[in-house]
Amino acid sequence: MQQELLPLFPLQLVLFPKTPVALHIFEERYKEMIGESMERNQEFGIVLASDQGIVNVGTTAVVDKVVRKYADGRLDLVAVGRRRFEIRQLNDDLAYLRAAVDFFDDEDESGVSAELRSRVVEDYSELLKLGSNSSLLDPDLSGDTSFELAQVISDLNLRQLLLTSRSELERMKQLAAHFPQLLKDRREAARMRQAASTNGHGRRPVELP
Numbered sequence: 001m002q003q004e005l006l007p008l009f010p011l012q013l014v015l016f017p018k019t020p021v022a023l024h025i026f027e028e029r030y031k032e033m034i035g036e037s038m039e040r041n042q043e044f045g046i047v048l049a050s051d052q053g054i055v056n057v058g059t060t061a062v063v064d065k066v067v068r069k070y071a072d073g074r075l076d077l078v079a080v081g082r083r084r085f086e087i088r089q090l091n092d093d094l095a096y097l098r099a100a101v102d103f104f105d106d107e108d109e110s111g112v113s114a115e116l117r118s119r120v121v122e123d124y125s126e127l128l129k130l131g132s133n134s135s136l137l138d139p140d141l142s143g144d145t146s147f148e149l150a151q152v153i154s155d156l157n158l159r160q161l162l163l164t165s166r167s168e169l170e171r172m173k174q175l176a177a178h179f180p181q182l183l184k185d186r187r188e189a190a191r192m193r194q195a196a197s198t199n200g201h202g203r204r205p206v207e208l209p
Contacts (some may be wrong), residue, residue: 002062005098007033007042008061010049015059017082021046022067025075029095031176034075038063043082045099048160056087057164070115084163092172108167118173119148123179127152130186146171153178 015021016044018077023076025034036046047058061079092098103201149164150171158178 003100006101007037007044008054008058008090008097008099009033009044009046009061010097012049012156013046013115014161014163015046015083016046016060016081016150016159016161017059017081019081019151020064020078021061021081023075023077023079025077029075031075033096034063034077036167037133038066040058045085045101046081046114047087048156050080054087055075055160057160058087059084059163060103062069088118104166106166106168108169110167112169116176120172120175121145123176123183124149124152126183127179127186129130130183130190146175149175153182169175 011023015020016157033044036042041062043062045058045062047054047056048069059081060083061081063077063125065078066075067078068105077111084105085103087099089100090097091100094131144191146162146168150159153159153162153175158174165174
């Protein structure tokens, strides 16, 4: 039996499994695609788009909640990531891209040590205190957590690398290597904001008449 083609939504973002994303749907082709996905309760694929095209690994999503419907058919909605996939072949018969895909999970079942997990979670918690825009405050530490913890990362290349990895251990190692520099950058940004608010002299700037 031939596999049904997966509708694709190329965006400037990398979606992880089990994580939400807010979307504004305004192009006619994607209004059609999302409308059909909602009507059939089917997944669509979110893939990172660049000037060179789309990457070949993405995450399926389903519409979790429609926040607002506009008179012209535009939609504000929240979708949730589900399964990772790799594109085998693209199809452009419709107004939007579709693809034949292979779904995949992790292949390396090596466990993550308590020390490594604790170190990454500690850095993650500190990043949240510094004003991360992540909505995830309390990841479920009973299972795989790398994708949840990676929500604080904005670098699309690193996010894509994590998404493509088929090892929870390797993803946690990547986070352990990246978080210290990210913490340093966030602390420096916070220090600069504080300095700016006090005119660089430890006190608030004099009010102008």
